[in-house]
Amino acid sequence: MNFEFSSEQNLLRDQAKSFLADKSPLRVARQVLEGESSHDAELWRSIAAMGWTATTIPEKYHGLGLGQLELCVIAEELGRALSPVPFSSSVYMATEALLLGGSEAQKEALLGKLAQGEAIGCMALAEQAGSLSPNSIQSTVSTGKLTGTKLMVADGDLADFAVVLAKSGDDCSLYLVDLNGDGVERETVATMDPSRSHARISFTAAEADLLGTAGDGFQLLAGVLDHAAVLYAFEQVAGAEACLDMAKEYALQRYAFGRPIASYQALKHRMAQMYVACVLARSNCYYGAWALSTRAAELPVAAATARVSATQAFKMCAEENIQIHGGMGFTWEFDCHLYYRRHKLLAVNIGSESFWKDRLITRIEAQKAAA
Secondary structure, X not given: OOOOOOHHHHHHHHHHHHHHHHOOHHHHHHHHHHOOOOOOHHHHHHHHHHOHHHOOOOHHHOOOOOOHHHHHHHHHHHHHOOOOOOHHXXXXXXXXXXXXXXXXXXXXXXXXXXXXXXXXXXXXXXXXXXXXXXXXOOOEEEOOEEEEEEEEEEOOOOOOEEEXXXXXXXXXXXXXXXXXXXXXXXXXXXXXXXXXXXXXXXEEEEEOEEEOOOOOHHHHHHHHHHHHHHHHHHHHHHHHHHHHHHHHHHHHHOEEOOEEHHHOHHHHHHHHHHHHHHHHHHHHHHHHHHHHHHOOOOHXXXXXXXXXXXXXXXXXXHHHHHHHOHHHHHOOOOOHHHHHHHHHHHOOEOEOHHHHHHHHHHHHXXXXXXX
């Protein structure tokens, strides 16, 4: 079984890396962090012009009709560059929700705009910190009107529409809601990493259009989360590798007692552990990418494994990068904290590490029971 990317996909990777390097994304991320903007609008327009937002959207909806592997490659480079754009919310989540559960009319209305970058989507799910279960959902839909409040909605302050998890009767379903319509109030929420904005969204009798089949909200959501978990994992493993590269470069240039600090055994061991974590996470990401691209039965387990492994790798590398930089790693002028901030944000963006560990254990036990 070959888990390597094709020559065409590696060419896409090289193009993405070169494009983002020309845009100086770390400088852009710092500008967003220090400024008032929720994202870099110019970079977002450039990404849309490159066609990345249209990657997996079928050609009949004005997309490129490429596969999930191409999207994994793009996600990896966006993560390496810490790109301050709503790509993950709009492409990994909202676009996938429409592709999985949208009616033909809904796809016709929104996928073309998403492909061109003319519309930004997001998903509004959680209502209680650290919980996403039927009992935690209090938002309700009655006669097509949504009422409730969603917390920590990624890119919710700039999105044009949201896929919202809400109850109708005793069952949970997903609904499409125009965030620029009546009955919607948005409040930007401060986070560890302002270069990926979040918002608190309140709905008061807002128009809601059912997405998918009534009552299958969590079933449809499971597919979206597994899809996003693999792509977020590629962002995380690329961020971890960027931290390792940054630490190695600094350790080779920094001298103490007449020789590079990279020659000291303690730092060698730290960087060796970082490297092992990155390699393990990348291996799991490749397995997740294969399962995602083939829609294999192993996807639920592969997605959870990639997510947990990449979260752990990014955490270790972001923290060790700061330590290897010594006291200077804690200063605002160095870029170490930019990766640390992104690690903290991505670690909880679609559920915490413990959330995905629980899903992994549950899915492995289900596989054993079925066997």
